[in-house]
Amino acid sequence: MNRKEFLKNTAVISSALAVGVTASACSLFEEAEMNLCAEHELPVEGFKTFIFNRKKILVRRAGDKLEIISLVCTHKRCTVAFQADERIFVCPCHEGTYDYEGRVVDGPPPSPLRRYAYELRDGRVWVLNQFV
Numbered sequence: 001m002n003r004k005e006f007l008k009n010t011a012v013i014s015s016a017l018a019v020g021v022t023a024s025a026c027s028l029f030e031e032a033e034m035n036l037c038a039e040h041e042l043p044v045e046g047f048k049t050f051i052f053n054r055k056k057i058l059v060r061r062a063g064d065k066l067e068i069i070s071l072v073c074t075h076k077r078c079t080v081a082f083q084a085d086e087r088i089f090v091c092p093c094h095e096g097t098y099d100y101e102g103r104v105v106d107g108p109p110p111s112p113l114r115r116y117a118y119e120l121r122d123g124r125v126w127v128l129n130q131f132v
């Protein structure tokens with residue numbers, strides 16, 4: 001290998017490493033909080049779903065408070081679906097079932113669905129990257 005080929009190969013390898021490091025850093029990065037919506041935009045009876053840190057979350061009213069529930073199954077991390085008519089969460093992967101409160105009622109999930117902390121700021125709902 002002559003000097004020119006060596007420099008060319010070194011440049012290609014350096015570029016590949018830089019792309020790899022950048023991709024790894026992006027996949028590790030998580031937002032500490034996210035502005036979801038104005039509180040009045042949440043339905044009184046009902047819910048809204050959002051994506052927070054690449055995971056689906058469900059926001060609903062519980063009296064004068066809000067609940068922000070992670071839709072990540074506690075078994076193998078599939079995304080569960082909320083079936084409003086039956087008031088249950090169902091996981092499509094291994095048929096894990098959670099009740100309206102997110103407690104396990106059937107299947108392999110080892111623990112309830114997790115809930116995120118939130119704050120209200122000037123009438124807007126902020127989800128925090130911490131569980132309660």
Ligand code: FES
Pocket residue numbers: 073074075076077078091092093094095096107108109
């Ligand atoms: S991943 Fe949800 S029940 Fe297995």
